[in-house]
Amino acid sequence: MIALPAPKADVLGRRQEILAGLRALVPGDGVISEPLRLKPYETDGLSAYRQPPLAVVLPTSTAQVAAVLRFCHENGVRVVPRGAGTSLSGGALPLADAVVIGLMRMNRILDVSFEDRLAVVEAGVTNLGITKAVEGEGFFYAPDPSSQLACMIGGNVMMNSGGAHCLKYGVTANNLLGVKFVTITGEVIEIGGGYLDAAGYDWLGIITGSEGQLGIVTEVTVRILRAAEGQRAMLAAFGSTEVAGAAVDAIMASGVIPVALEFMDRPCIHACEAFAHAGYPLDAEAMLIIEVEGSAEEQDALLAKIRDICARFDPISMRVATSAEESVAIWKGRKGAFGAVGRISPDYLCMDGTIPTGELPHVLRRIGEMSEAYELGVANVFHAGDGNLHPLIMFDANDPESFRKAEAFGADILRLCVEVGGCLTGEHGVGVEKRDLMGVQFNRAELAQQRRVKSAFDPDWLLNPAKVFPLEDNPLVAAE
């Protein structure tokens, strides 16, 4: 298990006084302190870790967020920002002495301009909620994390979330125009706006993906895009992961950029098929889902081209959707992959390393060897076009030894990703989960530099202090 900073005894001792102070700032039922009502906030998408917070505050305005942060700063109280709590890396895991600031009540869409191709929304609007607000006019918000029904745009900004369709449209960072940002001292700063590339330091760039280390975002201006005329998927199954990897390379090298290019290995295909009955080929070692977009004729032309490329790699089978419904069926298994694995194993850890795409066969072979050595199953599903892996390590949470092995297995996969030229996390964030592996990717001087930038925003390390940075070398977050 990962160490958390020692709670501040004085903060725990002043709990009633702190609650009273918060209630004065956020009236009504916006401050939660009863143990039973704190329960839903004690964990996030990384449910192996649980810790009830000191309190939860649910502000309804930027002014309230600013007031709460100012109060916490003046009282030396730690703060954990939270959107929908879907983080897979424990980014929203509370601390015993921390106030969780939940942004779910800030869920208004403030402005939409199709002319300027943007939407201004509060941080608690869901990812899919943005697309829902603009799809009537044929527009959409591009990044699409698997949790898009629940996850909130404020959390997306903080984690720089990705998704299956990022291959063409980029991740969150590439789709932002501005944010309203509140500092730990309660100052409200407008960054950017409705235009591209403001002069001055790239505040938007450093805040995006900062995992709540620098401040809290309460409003976001996103780019919205006009959707293509349509999209359609195909499926190609291969006899080995190496061959499937070579087919991915050939597609990417052809100059056609698919909207999505997803890879599943044998265990994942079987788990998904049992769950979704999508008609996946059970005799395949690896399967690709490839999606293109455009008019019906354009889809035909692009899919024919990709089909020709795949045909060079001796596929076991190929299936090109002939309708939107067939596309949905092809995607159905992939979209339910995590849930499907959840049905064949009581628990799983979802890894998120990225590798240079050429290293794919080597890395999959090594993961297979580790799986045997640890005696734990693994199902691989990932965004093949950009090398972002999601190995799902299956374990039993009721068996502490099984969990310990699963964590060690996951760490070994991430070390392997770094070793072959990749990174620890492609889209889920470091959070608490990968915090102690940061030294694998960065040297001491590099971590010290990142910490100094964090300190420039948050000198007392009150913002999400147990995350991202190892606790060593930092007396402000000394471990218990």
Place this chain on the structure above:
Amino acid sequence: MSAVLEVPDMAPGTEEGIATALRNAAAPLVIEGNGSKRGMLRPVQAGRTLSTRNLTGITLYRPQEMVISARAGTTLPEIEAALAEHRQMLVPEPPDLRAMMGVPEAPPPTIGGLVAANLSGPRRITGFALRDAVLGIRFVNGEGEVLRSGGRVHKNVTGLDLCKLLAGSHGTLGVITEVTLKLGPVPERMATLVVPVSDEAAGVAALTAGLTSPYGITGAAMLPAGIVAGRVEGPVALLRLEDVAASVAYRMERLRAAMPEARVLEGMEAQRLWRAIRDVTVLQPGANEAVWRLSVRPSQAPALAAALRAVFQARMLLDWGGGLIWVAGEASEEAHAALMGATRQAGGSFTLFRAPEPLRAALPVIPEEGPALAALSRRVKAALDPAGRLNPGRMRAGS
């Protein structure tokens, strides 16, 4: 600039040489590559130059993975040539602004300098600025420490994204020594729709019609009346399509059906047109003129253009669907004040790209920050360059 002639420039050939120079620096330094953008922003208050121009060479190029790494002093034409061999390109189209800056004979821009200035061309509207193409950097901070951020993979959220902080910081936070960039395939075919329009309002409306269509426009610029690029004369709106050949043909037909008065430009002439827009050569500023770059919501562009014309003789080029306005005209405090006021009114941002040195030294060349952000700026600067060695005063006076 203010470099004193007796003190020679330092231009080490290694990253360690850059680090040593910074560790030994007793006084602030001018940080630059080939110096093609030396006339941009404010004159730096330093006596000696540390250049990355001798840190050259492509260190990694994996066409299959669509990734290239190059030392900071590698020039844009060298990188473009290497990529062309594999029919690949830098998606954000970083510009060569030498002619616009009045130094057409200077050595070409370096990739480090372009990233440090975060300069992108017409394809920026597809979602990718140069900073978005940066997968990783190596840099030396003000204390002479060699550091990395990012990496060479396409998706990476590990740790704070110092790549983005360094991109656009104009050498004030670190000396970039090597960059790793994401690439894209050169599209099979490119075609441009040339739409005659009456004025900026009609021009931006045509660009908006293109950008709100489902056809994936990759360039949306406007030449106002009096602006000429090759055989294309303003006022015209320009919409570019780039994709596989069949898609370009199909989408061009659809666009033309909606804009029957338009004609189609392809081949070398179209390539040259977009190059002229990318490099802003169409404004042809005189030796004593100023050039500004304004960034606004596209819907604000027509009113902003009118407001500027009412105050001074401004020549303009609109790009990014109207969201980017290049302005050339009289280099005076009055013109600058009018431009700052009009941009503020439109809720946008500005950069003074080019002006005689006394003017650049005397005026804010980018918008002022409010007190809270200014304090953050100072602390972030101190976190990377505590002794203030790197390009002091380049972006703002006293910073």
